[in-house]
Amino acid sequence: MNDLFTYTLRLGDDALIAAQRTAEWIAAAPQLEEDVALGNIGLDQLGQARSLLQYAGQLEGAGRSEDDLAYFRDEREFTNVQLVELPNGDFAATMARLLYFATYQHLLYEELRGCADETLAGVAGKAVKEVAYHVDHATQWVLRLGDGTEESHRRMQAGLDAMWPYTAELFASDDLVRRLDVAVDPSTLEEEWLRRVTQVIEESTCSMPTSSYQHSGGRQGRHSEHLGYLLAELQHIARSHPGAQW
């Protein structure tokens, strides 16, 4: 099996599913300015997904395009972490997830932009600036919600807690990332991630989540039930017209 293909696909799937969820906020955000902001973030994530899936298709060498990979694979073939497929929840939960995910992506892309694979390094170099903005956006909101009203504090804490059990999967190491030279072993990012996330959560007056149970399985295609519905919606038009151009 082509390791680099599998690795690139993982990164692409994370970005794609994240984009699909972020986009759900457009026309439903707490204020118009936030519709626009989340639109930008979703577009960044989608752009990363497209570059990565396109490249994955090339690496595989079977003639699959970004769309073939996005629209014509089933749940078990998707290798994103479960964190990104969870339903958005309220605005606090969405911002909690964005803080966790974008901080991880930022550390990852920072490493990856120096890797030996030119294409991956290029994608990472562009994406690192984008996700730095996502981290900032999430940080601003976690601070405001955490230290805003009683209700927002309660919701922020609940959001941080709800997403927490899905964060360990981001840093799970496996044979593939240890074997593959260009890959960043995500376990090396965890310490710095924890430091950064802790700093924001503490400043926001929330407490660090305490749950110790952590879900896993996304990288092996074992997902929550939510992904099936997400994919059904994402894929159904393309699948109703196999072979069609759009």
Place this chain on the structure above:
Amino acid sequence: MSGSGSLIEPLWEVFVRSRRGLSHVHVGSLHAPDATMALRNARDVYTRRQEGVSIWVVPAADITASSPDEKDEFFDPAGDKVYRHPTFYQVPEGVDHL
């Protein structure tokens, strides 16, 4: 409709420098709870197509503007100072770079 749903956030005026070497120009306004968010919102709303390299946000309430009632006293007196403009002066033929 709950009253709190209509909470009024402060209005900010947005100025964008479209590229280096040019002044910041007023482009519009937006609402934000504070300056930090105002700046970020301005980036998202007013520079989606690379329209800017630098942004100012100013609380609309902090702007002191000349009033249209004072228009005459304010601006008319400058009207007859034609000698402030280079076109006021005749330059003899053959004189360049002046």
Place this chain on the structure above:
Amino acid sequence: MLALMDSFQATIDADGRIEPRDAMPEGYRKTLIRQIAQHAHSEIIGMQPEGNWISRTPSLRRKAILMAKVQDEAGHGLYLYAAAETLGVDRAELLDLLHAGKQKYSSIFNYPTLTWADIGAIGWLVDGAAIVNQVPLCRCSYGPYARAMVRVCKEESFHQRQGFEILHTLCNGTEAQKAMAQDALDRWWWPSLMMFGPPDASSTHSEQSMAWGIKRHSNDELRQRFVDMTVPQADVLGIRVPDDGLRYDEETGHYSFTQPDFTELYEVVKGNGPCNEQRLAHRVKAHEDGAWVREAAAAYAGKQAQKKASAA
């Protein structure tokens, strides 16, 4: 005061621009607030019929385009609310009026988007009609509105093109795709013609708005311009405009066409369109669900300001 009103009329007569703090007749101010607010509401309600397709676009390229487009519409809403606010109203008040059903938005957004081709039809016809309506507004007598429209119009041309491109691709695709495109044109043609408002003979606000330089062309003129522009494009697509009375008049250089059934427009305006309730309910829900977020942001800003003050 009288002298100031004279200067208002003189500015209008000289095709100059009225700026926010100028003296202006109350009717002018009210008309503008109503029109700009309605326009702003249309932009943000208009996010919904297309927004509900973002999750279902048949390709990732289309997803990126559609997200950017719907996001632009939010931006347009923002520019326009900002223009309305220069007239002394607050966006929050205007949103309350929208949510209470006391201010309107364009009826076109009360029609459902049933297939992917509808996304093409909206870009091509609805954004196309909007451009025809909006280009003259770039010269509107009220400066902030005119400037907002310049910004909006720049962004709209991408909207129309992407819509046309969607349909063009469908029309050159499979039989099923082509049928989808024709069906979309069949459903969106008449509502698009209604976007220009009632016929001149029964249009209530037009005359005064023309005199004030808010409106530059009559509803029927703009409708004609839209038909003249659109019919040849339909020919290029190879789909049929659903109007048996449509024909090109060599003498005038214009198409003659059948007027839409305006009783339908009045029904939709009254609230009886297919999606009126759904659109408003979605909008109200987003607003109410976001209330605690806006309150939190304000509370945080208050706390920070206090901290700063006590540190100083």
